[in-house]
Amino acid sequence: MNRKEPVWVHIILITASFFICFPLIFALIKSTQQLSVVTSASLIPGKEFFNNFKVVWNDYNLGRYIRNSLWISVWVASGKIVLSLLASHALVFYRFRGKSLIFGFIVITLMFPTEILILGLFELVSNQGASSLVQLIQWMFNPVEFFFAPTKYGFGWGDSTIGIIVPFLASATGVFLFRQHFLSIPKALADSARIDGANSFQFLTRIIIPMSKNTIGALALIQFVYVWDQYIWPRIIIRRSANQVVQVGLNMIVATGESVQWGQVMCATVIAIVPPLLVFALLYRAFMNGYALSSDK
């Protein structure tokens, strides 16, 4: 298909690019303008970016929110990768009874996105724990109370970042992707590794992981962006603004003060886009090779 494309293809693409890119360019420009110009239609960049930056970062807690979000995203993304690597390693390279059952158990969790679970999860995560071990055991061994009544005791993680990290450490998507990738690795490799005396953990760390860089990169990108974008769960579980994530924090920046300081708000949105964009740029190739182009999603 090497025929030359007509001009209208360019016109369509330029128009589409304009409409898709305009909101971001708009936010970028507005984040640099001074107070008197921000709410006008002017699209001439100003010099106020660093002042806006200083104000939102310190006075509006943006720095705090960004640090919280980074901390959470890095923990969850790496947790998901490590746990899924281990689980799919067992699911592919081990022979044991109940394998299909376990795989089914993991994959079926795809049917329960966090958003569906918020009511049950909220009670479990935010309720205070039992005051003594005896109480806890009494509750857990009373099937009527434990299974058929609203949750009595929880982890007491309301208002803390750990309540956004721990529940999300495992990943069915990760297990699914790694399993798919591992199955494409010739079985002979595992056989020879075993014959040469490697144990299963050495096989995983020295042979399988180096062969899975693209899949790991793809998963890191998907999960980092996924966690960075989380909104509803932090909105519910975090009450104190000091522990809030940046996505929800933006709302608070909009609501601070008597009238909305749009220049500063736009500055905050621009900064909040940077981390996922960096991860995206860094892992784009791995993502295309390890996920988007693989025939199984």
Next chain:
Amino acid sequence: MKDDHGVFRSRFTVWLYLSPTILILAVFIFYPAWKSIILGFYRSNLFLGTRTFIGLENFRNLFTGILSPGFIQVMVQTVLFSTLVVLFGLSFSLFLAVQANKNVKGAKVYRMLLIWPFALSPAIAATIYLFMFNPEVGIVNTVFDALFGMRPRWLDSPVLAFFLVVAASVWKNIGYNIVFYLASLQSIPKTPLEAASIDGASRFQSFKMVMFPLLSPTTFFLLFTNLTFSFFDSFAIIDVLTKGGPIGPAPFFDNEGITTTLMYKVYLDGFGGSSNMGFAASEALVMMSIVAIFTFLQFRFLAKRVHYEG
């Protein structure tokens, strides 16, 4: 399992590898999912901490009584919203991906420009829209004022607010869709298309008869991810832009805000003013059933595809 790579055997180590994943999923997905269902049979108030078993009353209240008109309205809105987001989202992105895949100068630049919203979060997309469409100081109304001499109330006129939320959702999701369409377009073999053009097929014909069928696995995949998006990820867009409002026109759309989707209603009922967690749980169960049906369809489709290929 059909591809058997199992070369290692052990009774113990294998569970060492599996237990972290199983434990987290059991405690933080299966147990809360089960408890969300159970909660639907209770009257439970978040702030008062009261809980009484009331059997099926919450589920009856979905369809009869004073709470039901709101629920029915929100169901209709959710279906409408999801249909629009999926329809516009998929058709725009397919069209643009096909254009960007053509042999044009600067195709790489176009592709980057088109897919970057992938890295954008719903909350950020909505915050930028909130400013652009602000009736007093937003740039959209400044332009509208200059061109047509009017300043539409984007956020508090029901019809406009509804379509604004749809537009923000489509915009936010378009990068993701284009990524997958581009990836799949690039893996299409050239020969069937060349054969079609030699046989005298027009461009549109060869798109319709050759390319579109070859893209259908991607379209199905995106159909489900976009549905999930319109169900759940739109929450942040709604929360930032409209908080579920404004109240729609009587007689049917005046029980709840017009941009309240099922997900937003679960949140409002469970954690908002009335904090009626039991009733919210019964609504969440409706949502769970819908997602279960979609997932089932998706897996059936995937199974079929594997069958065709193998």
